[in-house]
Amino acid sequence: MTxxxxxxxxxxxxxxxxxxxxxxxxxxxxxxxxxxxxxxxxNKAIIDATHDLAVGYKPNTAFFExxxxxxxxxxxxxxxxxxENFPEIFTIADAKRGDIGNTSSMYAKAFFEDLxxxxxxxxxxxxxxxVEPFLAFENKHTIMLALTSNEGAFDFQTLNVNGKxxxxxxxxxxxxxxxxxxxxxxxxxxxxxxxxDIRKIVPDSFLLVPGIGAxxxxxxxxxxxxxxxxxxxxxxxxxxxxxxxxxxxxxxxAREEALSVQKEMEEIINSKFQV
Amino acid sequence: MTxxxxxxxxxxxxxxxxxxxxxxxxxxxxxxxxxxxxxxxxNKAIIDATHDLAVGYKPNTAFFExxxxxxxxxxxxxxxxxxENFPEIFTIADAKRGDIGNTSSMYAKAFFEDLxxxxxxxxxxxxxxxVEPFLAFENKHTIMLALTSNEGAFDFQTLNVNGKxxxxxxxxxxxxxxxxxxxxxxxxxxxxxxxxDIRKIVPDSFLLVPGIGAxxxxxxxxxxxxxxxxxxxxxxxxxxxxxxxxxxxxxxxAREEALSVQKEMEEIINSKFQV
Numbered sequence: 001m002t003x004x005x006x007x008x009x010x011x012x013x014x015x016x017x018x019x020x021x022x023x024x025x026x027x028x029x030x031x032x033x034x035x036x037x038x039x040x041x042x043n044k045a046i047i048d049a050t051h052d053l054a055v056g057y058k059p060n061t062a063f064f065e066x067x068x069x070x071x072x073x074x075x076x077x078x079x080x081x082x083x084e085n086f087p088e089i090f091t092i093a094d095a096k097r098g099d100i101g102n103t104s105s106m107y108a109k110a111f112f113e114d115l116x117x118x119x120x121x122x123x124x125x126x127x128x129x130x131v132e133p134f135l136a137f138e139n140k141h142t143i144m145l146a147l148t149s150n151e152g153a154f155d156f157q158t159l160n161v162n163g164k165x166x167x168x169x170x171x172x173x174x175x176x177x178x179x180x181x182x183x184x185x186x187x188x189x190x191x192x193x194x195x196x197d198i199r200k201i202v203p204d205s206f207l208l209v210p211g212i213g214a215x216x217x218x219x220x221x222x223x224x225x226x227x228x229x230x231x232x233x234x235x236x237x238x239x240x241x242x243x244x245x246x247x248x249x250x251x252x253x254a255r256e257e258a259l260s261v262q263k264e265m266e267e268i269i270n271s272k273f274q275v
Numbered sequence: 276m277t278x279x280x281x282x283x284x285x286x287x288x289x290x291x292x293x294x295x296x297x298x299x300x301x302x303x304x305x306x307x308x309x310x311x312x313x314x315x316x317x318n319k320a321i322i323d324a325t326h327d328l329a330v331g332y333k334p335n336t337a338f339f340e341x342x343x344x345x346x347x348x349x350x351x352x353x354x355x356x357x358x359e360n361f362p363e364i365f366t367i368a369d370a371k372r373g374d375i376g377n378t379s380s381m382y383a384k385a386f387f388e389d390l391x392x393x394x395x396x397x398x399x400x401x402x403x404x405x406v407e408p409f410l411a412f413e414n415k416h417t418i419m420l421a422l423t424s425n426e427g428a429f430d431f432q433t434l435n436v437n438g439k440x441x442x443x444x445x446x447x448x449x450x451x452x453x454x455x456x457x458x459x460x461x462x463x464x465x466x467x468x469x470x471x472d473i474r475k476i477v478p479d480s481f482l483l484v485p486g487i488g489a490x491x492x493x494x495x496x497x498x499x500x501x502x503x504x505x506x507x508x509x510x511x512x513x514x515x516x517x518x519x520x521x522x523x524x525x526x527x528x529a530r531e532e533a534l535s536v537q538k539e540m541e542e543i544i545n546s547k548f549q550v
Contacts (some may be wrong), residue, residue, distance in 0.1 A: 022378070062374060062381035067388045072347040098398065099337060099371050100425040100485075106337035114343045123373065123398045125420055127427020145400055150375040152402020155448055161434040166441070173430055190336070215375075269308065 001118045002139055003206060003230075006090050009055045010231050014266035017258060018092065018208070019046065020238025022063045027243055029042040029250045039067065039074035041098035042250075044081055046242050049251035056090040056234055057082055058208075079115050090234070092143065092208065093117040098126050104133040108200035112140045119143050121186060121208070124170045126179050141206075142183055146171055146198065149188025149211030171201045184208055187226070189217025189235065190244065193224035207233055213240030219261070223268050231269065236258070237261060276393045277414055278481060281365050282505050284330045287304045289541035291506055292365065292533060293483070294321065295513025296353065297338045302518055314342065314349035316523075319356055319423035320338070321517050324526035327423035328359045331509055333483075354390050365509070367418065367483065368392040373401050379408040384397050387415045395518040396461060399445045403452050410454035416481075417458055421446055421473065424463025424486030446476045459483055461486040462501070464492025464510065481507055487536070488515030494536070498543050506544065512536060 010016050023039040032038040046058060059078055064071035082089050084138040097107040097120065104122075111120040112134075119141035122131055134142040147157055157167040174183055187198055189211035198207070207226055211217035212235055219235060226233055241261075245253035285291050298314040307313040322332060332351055339346035357364050372382040372395065379397075385410075386395040394416035397406055409417040422432055422442040432442040449458055462473055464486035473482070482501055486492035487510055494510060501508055516536075520528035 011331050024322075060374075060378055060381075062372070062385065063387035066381040066389060068385070069344065069351060071385075072344050076344060095373065096374050096398070096401075097337070098422070099335075099369075100490075103335055103337045106299075106335075106341040110337065110340035110343070110346075114341060123371070123400050124475075125400045125431060126397050126425060127422050127430030127432070129425050129427040131427075135404075148401050149376070150401060150404050150407075151403040155402030156400060157402070157446060159436040159441070159444065159547045161436050161441065166431065166434070166436070169433060208529075210375075268456065 001090055004061055006055065009090070011269070013052065013055055013262070014269050015053055015055055015262045016038060016231055016233050016235055016265055017054045017233045017261050018236040019050055019054045019241055019258065020056050020094070020210070020236050021046065021057055021059040021075070021242065022238045025067070027246070029246050029248065031248055037077065039064070039071065040081075042078045043074070043078045043177070045251040046254050047086070049245045049255040050241070050258040051086045051089065053255070053258040056091070056092055058092040058094045058236055060094040060238070075176060079117060081093075083116055088212055093120040096121050096123050096145065098123040098130045100126065101129040101133055104130050108134045108137060112137045119184065121145065124174070126171060131174070132178050135169050135182045137182070140182065143208050144170070144174060144183055144185055146185040147187050147191055147194055149190045149215050149217065153188065153191070156169055161175060168197065168201060171198065175202070186210065189219070189222045190215055192218060192221035192225055195222060199226065199228065204230070205232065208236060210236045211235055213237040219264055220268070223272070227272060235265070276365055278416075281330065281481070284363055284365070285506050286544070288327065288330055289544050290328055290330055290537045291508050291510055291540055292329045292536050293326055293333050293365075293509045293511040294329045294331055294516055294533065295369070295404055295511050296321065296334040297516065298349070299338060300342070302521070304521050304523060306523055312349055312352065314339070314346065315352045318353045320347070320526040321529050322357060322361070322423075324530040325516070325533040326364065326534040328530070329364070331365040331367055332357055333369045335369040335513070337469070345439045351390060354392060358391055363534060366393045368395040371396050371398050371420065373398040375401065375403045376404040376408055379405050383409045383412060386426065387412045392429060394459065396420065398399070406449070407453050410452060410457045412457070415457065417447070418483050419449060419458055421460040422462050422466055422469055424465045424490050424492065428463065428466070443472065446466055446473065451479070461485065464497045465490055467493055467496035467500055469478065470497060474501065478503055479505070481509070483509045483511060485511045488512040494539055495543070498547070502547060510540070
């Protein structure tokens with residue numbers, strides 16, 4: 001998928017919502033545990049109930065790997081289900097990978113070719129040759145951690161290097177890498193006041209923004225400082241939507257939560273772009 | 276496994292060699308491709324041929340994930356094979372994971388509980404709450420990236436923060452985390468001159484050292500600066516051992532390469548500890 005196609009989908013749906021798929025067998029509705037593949041059934045129901053309100057889905061690989069081979073099968077079924085039924089949807093493997101060059105090539109093959117995701121999240125610590133193998137895939141997107149939504153972001157990401165915070169250096173350096181036009185960045189919603197500075201460095205890039213909902217970030221603040229003239233944001237919500245109810249009405253309740261976020265996004269898009 | 280047990284194995288085998296299992300279908304001997312699970316058969320043959328010379332095996336998860344569900348099955352068979360037949364071996368899931376707390380907990384569950392590895396590699400960028408969920412597992416080991424063996428290490432890891440390089444800050448900060456006694460660190464063999472400084476910060480920790488062999492690092496230099504009075508090193512070699520031959524003699528040739536490294540290690544241990 002191209003960023004232009006993603007942009008068009010955002011305008012059409014009046015939404016830049018990404019739904020995080022973090023399926024946890026201890027949290028999903030108990031009646032699903034009787035099915036053959038509870039994780040896939042859970043994801044499928046959430047996707048069916050929200051696909052017209054969201055532009056992206058972000059399966060978090062940890063929540064599949066924790067169940068071993070069965071989990072990996074659920075992950076494959078989930079991505080296949082989205083690609084076959086909702087090809088307009090932008091898919092994100094939230095995997096936070098990154099290793100030396102020949103290893104990163106194998107991860108890129110895993111997520112872009114074998115599973116056929118549109119994008120994958122990566123960590124920057126190992127530098128250029130750990131990220132460029134992902135960037136080599138055209139019309140696939142590499143979403144690099146910049147400033148994350150968690151408390152630990154302050155341990156290293158905001159340390160001062162060369163007179164600026166590390167995450168700013170990470171953003172600047174990454175722009176010099178080969179095929180850097182295929183980069184997007186993770187910036188946490190819990191740090192909305194940082195978005196203005198980030199936009200000075202990467203004005204045109206899409207930002208994947210976790211931290212709305214359970215983590216407490218504010219959508220309006222994020223948009224105020226982070227939105228660009230192509231919207232340029234994918235705001236993720238996971239727990240607040242997918243675990244809105246533990247009953248048989250979980251998909252319906254998930255839709256209500258997603259609809260509430262989408263309505264807020266529609267207002268913001270309408271006011272900002274005067275559609 | 277405790278670090279004491281690992282130390283005893285090192286003294287007994289006169290080896291601190293870890294064999295990296297990076298199985299690539301384009302590189303393994305062609306005659307194996309006719310078997311039902313070429314990746315597992317390859318790993319099994321390498322393990323059978325080298326287990327008395329090595330103290331650890333380090334499957335690199337990328338090389339399994341690249342083959343999807345089949346790859347994950349091969350990974351599970353490989354770790355089960357080691358645990359069932361060679362329980363003295365220290366096992367490392369080279370996965371470079373790390374995410375917000377509840378997600379890192381799922382990764383820890385995946386590698387420590389579901390797959391039953393002794394250790395897993397993690398990336399530090401997301402800070403304390405991304406690593407502590409791994410550290411909560413007693414007698415399991417969390418091997419955090421400090422200074423990696425690749426060229427990209429110089430992009431961020433060696434930047435100056437607070438008057439010291441970032442990787443030193445990472446080491447220092449990590450010592451303050453809960454259960455930090457369960458930490459080990461990745462330090463690349465290609466940067467042997469850095470080991471003396473690193474040992475000032477983490478004198479007692481085990482260091483996992485990639486970069487010997489195909490990447491060009493020197494074993495004697497690493498030992499000169501990096502060894503502590505409990506040895507404290509796990510030196511990894513992957514490609515130079517596992518791809519020593521592409522013929523039907525690949526396991527035999529792998530053994531020859533491993534033996535050559537082990538002999539060098541034996542000399543170093545004997546001279547350093549005057550056994």
